[in-house]
Amino acid sequence: MASDEQWRLLEQLVQEVDQQTEQLRRMQERMRDLSATATSKDGMVTVTVGPRGEVRTIDLDPRVYRKLSPSELSDTIVAQIGDATRQVSGELKELMAPLVPDLPFEDLFGDGTGFESFLPRPGTS
Incomplete structure (x- = not known):
């Protein structure tokens, strides 16, 4: 039969798991809602x-067709x-850092591999 101390430890463990599960749920929500916006220098x-x-949206100033050639656009x-994409990758890295602070990516996946290797690359989805 388990002692009172064992039950308290078990209850504490269950509370910690519940807290971590809730933290992960909130993090997933924040990750899903992440976005970044970039605007060209000329606006x-x-x-x-x-x-x-x-890509969620592309907004073009109506004057863009008069100012830029198709290839420039x-x-x-x-x-x-x-x-x-670089901005949102940085935000994602910042959000995930508490979960993977000291993971030895290079040891696990090879030289030059870091957390950034698993984030989206510009121009890809």
Whole structure:
């Protein structure tokens, strides 16, 4: 039969697991809601991406068609997607840091591998 101290330890363990589960649930919600927005220097192109670098919106100033050639517009859009993806990757890394503070990525996955290796890359989703 378990002693009172063993029951208290078990209850404490269950509370800790419940707290960690709730913390993970809140973190998942925050991760799902993450986004970043990048705007070109001239203000003509604004892009918003989600947590995996997926493009959510592209806003173009109506004057963009008179100011930029099609290839310049394309390059500007791609650049803003890259900037926004880097921003959201940084936010995701910051959010995840408490969960994986000292994980030896290079030991597990090879030289040059860090937490950033698992984040979205600019221009990919």
